[in-house]
Amino acid sequence: xxxxxxxxxxxxxxxxxxxxxxxxQDMNHEYMYWYRQDPGMGLRLIHYSVGEGTTAKGEVPDGYxxxxxxxxxxxxxxxxxxxxxxxVYFCASTLTRGTEAFFGQGTRLTxx
Amino acid sequence: xxxxxxxxxDLILQEGAxxxxxxxxxxxxxxxxxxxxxxxxxxINLFYIPSGTKQNGRLSATTVATERYSLLYISSxxxxxxxxxxxxxxxxxxxxxxxxxxxxxVNP
Numbered sequence: 001x002x003x004x005x006x007x008x009x010x011x012x013x014x015x016x017x018x019x020x021x022x023x024x025q026d027m028n029h030e031y032m033y034w035y036r037q038d039p040g041m042g043l044r045l046i047h048y049s050v051g052e053g054t055t056a057k058g059e060v061p062d063g064y065x066x067x068x069x070x071x072x073x074x075x076x077x078x079x080x081x082x083x084x085x086x087x088v089y090f091c092a093s094t095l096t097r098g099t100e101a102f103f104g105q106g107t108r109l110t111x112x
Numbered sequence: 113x114x115x116x117x118x119x120x121x122d123l124i125l126q127e128g129a130x131x132x133x134x135x136x137x138x139x140x141x142x143x144x145x146x147x148x149x150x151x152x153x154x155x156i157n158l159f160y161i162p163s164g165t166k167q168n169g170r171l172s173a174t175t176v177a178t179e180r181y182s183l184l185y186i187s188s189x190x191x192x193x194x195x196x197x198x199x200x201x202x203x204x205x206x207x208x209x210x211x212x213x214x215x216x217x218v219n220p
Binding site: 043097 | 162
């Protein structure tokens with residue numbers, strides 16, 4: 001039981017490049033989330049999903065897209081990376097609303 | 113949206129000391145969790161505690177939902193307790209909102 005796994009752990013991108021971050025969970029959770037964490041700050045929600053095939057915007061969605069084609073996977077895409085997207089990205093999942101959240105180990109992304 | 117305030121923002125302790133971290137929130141919540149982010153950046157679940165009191169070893173937490181606050185107690189602190197402690201709450205819309213954290217440093 002791996003819990004929540006993020007791929008990759010580290011990435012460096014050039015401005016304008018695109019990439020996809022993968023989040024996989026093996027707990028059969030319905031809800032999945034993508035957060036970003038900037039230095040000295042808490043986590044801010046980018047997008048989330050309440051079930052397979054559904055997504056919704058969070059607090060800071062601009063510049064990102066997501067997809068939830070399979071229940072166990074939640075993908076975060078950057079179509080044209082900008083230096084402002086340099087951050088640590090965390091994925092999380094919960095069984096349903098109001099239940100305990102479990103986080104992945106994070107992806108450190110640098111855009112130069 | 114809901115406001116989550118944590119205090120103190122920074123705390124420096126000597127090993128063996130006790131401490132209390134506080135989380136205030138501005139609305140009724142149906143979920144509250146405490147996390148420890150270690151120096152390697154990992155977020156570790158400490159407590160899922162929308163109400164009541166829980167204990168796990170040297171750590172305990174109390175949430176008084178009607179008064180909109182939660183407390184995290186660390187007793188006999190150790191250097192491995194260092195890191196950032198986050199409180200996160202959920203009101204509605206299926207998402208956690210995080211406070212800005214308390215940076216704890218425990219010196220030997």
